[in-house]
Amino acid sequence: MKPTSAILALTAGFCLAAAAAAETHHMRWQENLNYMDLEIRGTVEFADNDADVKSISSDGYFRLEQRLDQWLGGPSRIYLVRPGANGTERIYTVDGTSKTLDGDARAWLARVLPEAIRESAIDAPGRVKRILRQQGPAGVFAEVSKIHSDHSRRVYLENLLEYGNLNAADLREAMRLGRKISSDGEKAALMITAAPRYQTAAVRESFFDAIDSISSDGERRRVLLSVMERYGADHETLALIMRSAKRISSDGEKATVLVHAAEFRLADDTERLNFFRTADSISSAGEHRRVLSAVIKKNGADKDILTRALRSVSNISSDGEKSAVLTEAAGSYVEDSVLRKAYFEAVGTISSDGERHRTLSALLKRADWNADTLREVAKSAAHISSEGEKAAVLVAMVDAAAKQPGVEDALVAAANTISSDGEHAHVLMSALNGPVLAKESVVLIIHSAERISSDGEKSRVLTRVAQRYPNDPQVVSALRTAAKSIHSDGEYRRVMSMLPHSE
Numbered sequence: 001m002k003p004t005s006a007i008l009a010l011t012a013g014f015c016l017a018a019a020a021a022a023e024t025h026h027m028r029w030q031e032n033l034n035y036m037d038l039e040i041r042g043t044v045e046f047a048d049n050d051a052d053v054k055s056i057s058s059d060g061y062f063r064l065e066q067r068l069d070q071w072l073g074g075p076s077r078i079y080l081v082r083p084g085a086n087g088t089e090r091i092y093t094v095d096g097t098s099k100t101l102d103g104d105a106r107a108w109l110a111r112v113l114p115e116a117i118r119e120s121a122i123d124a125p126g127r128v129k130r131i132l133r134q135q136g137p138a139g140v141f142a143e144v145s146k147i148h149s150d151h152s153r154r155v156y157l158e159n160l161l162e163y164g165n166l167n168a169a170d171l172r173e174a175m176r177l178g179r180k181i182s183s184d185g186e187k188a189a190l191m192i193t194a195a196p197r198y199q200t201a202a203v204r205e206s207f208f209d210a211i212d213s214i215s216s217d218g219e220r221r222r223v224l225l226s227v228m229e230r231y232g233a234d235h236e237t238l239a240l241i242m243r244s245a246k247r248i249s250s251d252g253e254k255a256t257v258l259v260h261a262a263e264f265r266l267a268d269d270t271e272r273l274n275f276f277r278t279a280d281s282i283s284s285a286g287e288h289r290r291v292l293s294a295v296i297k298k299n300g301a302d303k304d305i306l307t308r309a310l311r312s313v314s315n316i317s318s319d320g321e322k323s324a325v326l327t328e329a330a331g332s333y334v335e336d337s338v339l340r341k342a343y344f345e346a347v348g349t350i351s352s353d354g355e356r357h358r359t360l361s362a363l364l365k366r367a368d369w370n371a372d373t374l375r376e377v378a379k380s381a382a383h384i385s386s387e388g389e390k391a392a393v394l395v396a397m398v399d400a401a402a403k404q405p406g407v408e409d410a411l412v413a414a415a416n417t418i419s420s421d422g423e424h425a426h427v428l429m430s431a432l433n434g435p436v437l438a439k440e441s442v443v444l445i446i447h448s449a450e451r452i453s454s455d456g457e458k459s460r461v462l463t464r465v466a467q468r469y470p471n472d473p474q475v476v477s478a479l480r481t482a483a484k485s486i487h488s489d490g491e492y493r494r495v496m497s498m499l500p501h502s503e
Contacts, residue, residue, distance in 0.1 A: 033069035051110035121152040128159040150183035168202040175206040184216035217250035235268035242274035255287035262295040285318035300332030310342035323355035327362040353386035378410035391423035408441035421454035459491035466498035
């Protein structure tokens with residue numbers, strides 16, 4: 001079997017033997033069938049070319065072991081460095097037998113020790129500084145390209161960003177290498193650390209390209225929230241954060257980013273566009289509602305944001321969640337033609353009679369609206385299929401309609417769509433029992449009553465008209481005509497008895 005070239009495992013452990021003891025680092029990793037084991041305690045300094053240990057502290061310990069799979073036929077080697085009676089003690093063994101540090105041994109050490117140092121990230125800050133002095137950022141990039149460990153690659157890049165004084169091209173290259181980190185956790189940690197250096201237009205896109213390469217929804221959310229916390233007030237950054245959030249597959253994680261974004265003013269058009277595009281990509285009705293509720297609560301006074309939020313409501317699949325958002329939006333609703341259109345178009349997407357009733361009633365409770373809004377309420381109520389729910393909305397509309405001349409026609413038109421004689425009469429009686437109506441509105445109610453099949457319900461409405469408006473000739477004339485549509489002699493006489501006798 002041919003060995004593979006991929007890193008199969010890398011583990012790192014850190015422990016303290018006792019409070020006063022030196023910190024111990026123990027790492028194991030495997031590349032192909034090459035097994036490496038590194039243990040370090042105390043302070044260890046390496047030669048400038050990383051080919052050997054230069055010095056070790058009095059409490060220090062360094063041990064490097066390489067084992068090859070037996071079918072490769074290679075020896076097992078151990079290199080041990082520790083303080084000795086006469087200075088530093090160096091022990092080199094091959095297959096358990098002590099050997100001198102000859103040319104072969106030093107060639108082996110020069111080959112494997114730099115790799116061990118790179119993969120373990122031992123003294124990464126010192127090493128990065130040294131490479132920068134000798135070779136500049138290009139040298140560190142070359143070193144990072146040799147590293148297999150995601151953890152070590154992240155540590156080297158972080159130190160490069162810290163000490164490198166990088167220009168825009170170097171910063172973009174750092175992100176290119178950062179994208180190659182396969183561990184989402186390590187990549188996310190790098191992005192959070194790197195964020196302060198990627199605020200300018202020249203490098204911002206490369207930074208978000210790296211963020212977008214994070215597969216884990218949780219890690220991407222963690223990065224975006226961190227960046228938002230630091231730079232959320234920056235319009236360009238916030239717009240890119242919301243664009244990146246759209247790529248998150250988890251509705252919950254995506255919504256969490258947007259809920260936090262809603263805390264900002266969203267003053268820029270690109271911010272708003274990206275916010276609502278991302279909101280509309282949420283499949284969960286509950287999470288979509290959570291986002292819209294948050295942005296309405298914080299920014300509902302902004303008519304443009306409220307209008308966009310209302311348009312987004314139509315994309316929510318649940319009637320209950322739609323109604324919940326629209327009920328909340330009623331608190332921010334103002335008279336504006338664009339806003340009105342968006343609000344009632346959203347109401348029009350609610351199929352549930354109960355939820356549409358709840359939504360329209362919430363708006364009616366909010367304030368006394370002008371004629372245009374009230375007409376829209378009546379038109380929307382007319383599409384409710386439940387006679388009881390429809391009548392309830394129209395009854396709730398009566399008081400407001402009486403204060404707006406010319407609205408009664410819309411109210412009566414909606415009442416005319418009610419098939420139930422009882423509910424139809426209930427709406428008309430509510431209008432008659434309210435504030436005094438204009439003559440034209442009373443005549444409309446009389447004509448609406450003519451549509452009622454039940455003689456009893458029709459008579460009840462016409463009798464009430466006669467009681468409240470007995471002296472208007474036009475009203476009386478309309479009543480006489482409507483009474484002729486009553487088949488019951490008793491109900492007919494009841495209505496006619498309320499009218500003045502003809503001369």
